[in-house]
Amino acid sequence: xxxxxxxxxxxxxxxxxxxxxxxxxxxxxxxxxxxxxxxxxxxxxxxxxxxxxxxxxxxxxxxxxxxxxxxxxxxxxxxxxxxxxxxxxxxxxxxxxxxxxxxxxxxxxxxxxxxxxxxxxxxxxxxxxxxxxxxxxxxxxxxxxxxxxxxxxxxxxxxxxxxxxxxxxxxxxxxxxxxxxxxxxxxxxxxxxxxxxxxxxxxxxxxxxxxxxxxxxxxxxxxxxxxxxxxxxxxxxxxxxxxxxxxxxxxxxxxxxxxxxxxxxxxxxxxxxxxxxxxxxxxxxxxxxxxxxxxxxxxxxxxxxxxxxxx
Numbered sequence: 001x002x003x004x005x006x007x008x009x010x011x012x013x014x015x016x017x018x019x020x021x022x023x024x025x026x027x028x029x030x031x032x033x034x035x036x037x038x039x040x041x042x043x044x045x046x047x048x049x050x051x052x053x054x055x056x057x058x059x060x061x062x063x064x065x066x067x068x069x070x071x072x073x074x075x076x077x078x079x080x081x082x083x084x085x086x087x088x089x090x091x092x093x094x095x096x097x098x099x100x101x102x103x104x105x106x107x108x109x110x111x112x113x114x115x116x117x118x119x120x121x122x123x124x125x126x127x128x129x130x131x132x133x134x135x136x137x138x139x140x141x142x143x144x145x146x147x148x149x150x151x152x153x154x155x156x157x158x159x160x161x162x163x164x165x166x167x168x169x170x171x172x173x174x175x176x177x178x179x180x181x182x183x184x185x186x187x188x189x190x191x192x193x194x195x196x197x198x199x200x201x202x203x204x205x206x207x208x209x210x211x212x213x214x215x216x217x218x219x220x221x222x223x224x225x226x227x228x229x230x231x232x233x234x235x236x237x238x239x240x241x242x243x244x245x246x247x248x249x250x251x252x253x254x255x256x257x258x259x260x261x262x263x264x265x266x267x268x269x270x271x272x273x274x275x276x277x278x279x280x281x282x283x284x285x286x287x288x289x290x291x292x293x294x295x296x297x298x299x300x301x302x303x304x305x306x307x308x309x310x311x
Contacts (some may be wrong), residue, residue, distance in 0.1 A: 002030025004063070005156045005187050006051060011060035012211075013046050020046040022211035023060070028204070030155075033178060033188040035202040037195070039304050043211040044191050048085060048158060052078065065155060079107050082157040082186075087164070088145025092134030096125055096144050099133055100151055107152040119147040122177065124170075138165030146174065150186070157181065159190045163197060175201045199223075199296040209304045222299060231266035232275055233258075235288035247282035248275070264292060 006028035013021040021043045028034045038044045049055040051062050053069040061068060065077035090099055097116055104112035120126045123143040128136070133144060142165050149157045162178065163171045171194075178201055181188050192198050198205065205222050207215040215222055236244045238261045245255045245263060253267035269275060272289050279286050294302075 002032070002187075003066075004028065005030050005065055006189060007061075007063040008047065008051065009061045009063075011047070011050060011057045011062060013043075013050060013055065014058045020211055021050070021057070024208060024211060024213055025060075026206045026208075026213060026216055028156075028187060028189050028206075030187050031182045032204050033182065033190065033202045034204040034206060035198040036189055036191045036206050036208070037198065037300060038208040042208050042304075044208065045086070045160070046211075047208070048083075048160065048189075048191070052081070052083060052085075052158070079152070080155045082149030082151070082154040083159075084145045084149050084162060085158065085160045087161075088141055088148065090133040090141060090144065093132060095130045095132055096120060096136075096147075097129045099144060100148055103148045103151050109152045112151065115151065115153075119150050120144075122150075123147045124173065139167065139170055142166060143170070143174070146177075150181075150184075153184070154186055156187050156189070159188065161192055162190060163192065163194060171197060195297045195300055196295070205296070207300060207303055214303045215299075219296075223294060223296065230294065231264055231292040232269065232272060233288075233290045233292045234263040234265055234275060234279075234286065236261050236263070236279070236284055236286060240284045243282060244279055244284050247278055247284065251278050261287065 004027040008024050008026050011021050011024045012019065024043065024047060036044050046055065050057050051064055053074060064074065065080055067074040067077040091102065094102065100116045100119070101112065104116070117126065120129050123146055125140065125143055125147065128140065133141065136144065142162065146162055163174050166174060175197055178188055178190065190202065199219065202219060204218050206213065234244065241257060241261055241263065245257065248255050248265055253265050253269065256264040258264055265275060275289060276286060
C-alpha cells in the first residue's frame with residue numbers, strides 16, 4: 001500500500017447546531033481507487049469540501065498530498081489534484097479544446113495541445129474537440145469534465161458522480177477508464193450512488209453515516225466483514241416457491257423471492273444441509289442450492305442501518 005494521499009484525522013464540522021462530520025478519520029493510499037459512500041446527508045460532500053480547503057474543519061486535521069490547508073505547499077497540492085464536484089464547471093461559449101486549454105493555463109501546464117487531444121480521445125470526445133460545450137449532452141459534459149480533471153497529470157483526482165448522465169455503454173467505458181487511472185500514476189477518490197459500479201470500479205471503500213466512519217478498507221475486507229453473513233441461493237419449482245418461503249421463514253430465516261423459482265435466504269444457518277432438511281421436511285424438491293456472498297449494496301444497507309435514501 002502506498003503513502004496516504006488523503007488523510008482526515010478526527011475531523012468534525014459543525015454548522016450551528018448541526019454536525020455534518022463527527023470525528024471522521026479516513027485515508028486514501030496512493031495507487032488506489034477508493035469509493036466514498038454514505039446515505040444522502042451523511043457528510044460525503046462536506047468531507048470533500050473540507051479536504052479541498054473549501055470549508056474549514058471545526059476540529060481535527062486534514063492532509064492533502066502531505067499538506068494541511070495551513071501549509072505553504074497546500075496550493076501546490078491543489079494543483080496536483082483534479083476534481084469533478086457536483087458536475088463539471090464549463091464555459092458554454094468555449095469549445096471542448098478551449099475549456100481544456102483554460103484549465104491547462106490555470107494549472108501552469110506548458111504546451112498542452114498533445115495532452116488535450118490524448119485526453120479527449122481517452123473520454124471519447126476527440127471528434128467533438130472544436131464544438132462549443134453548450135451544445136453537449138449531459139453525458140458529454142461529464143466526459144469533458146473528467147478529461148479536464150486529468151490535465152497536467154494530477155497525482156490525485158476526486159470525482160463526485162462521474163458517470164452521471166451516461167448511458168449504460170458510457171458508464172462501462174468511464175468505469176474502465178477510472179480503474180486504469182492508477183496505471184497513469186493517478187489515484188482516485190470517487191463518490192457515487194451506483195453501488196454496483198463502485199464495487200466493480202474501486203479496490204477500496206470508505207463508508208460514512210451521520211458524519212461518522214462506519215467501514216474502511218479494501219473491497220475484499222468490506223465485503224468479507226462480519227457485519228453481513230453469507231447467505232444461500234435456493235432454487236425450487238415455480239409452484240413450490242410460496243411453500244418453500246413459508247417453510248424457511250417459519251424456521252426464522254429471511255427470504256427474498258428473486259423470481260423464476262430463485263430464493264435468497266439469510267439467517268442463522270450453519271450450512272446448506274439445514275436448508276435441505278427444512279425443505280425436505282416440507283415435502284419440497286430442491287432444484288439447486290449455493291452460497292451467496294453479500295454484495296456492496298447489502299453491506300452498505302446493513303452498515304447504514306438500512307438507509308433508504310440514495311448514497
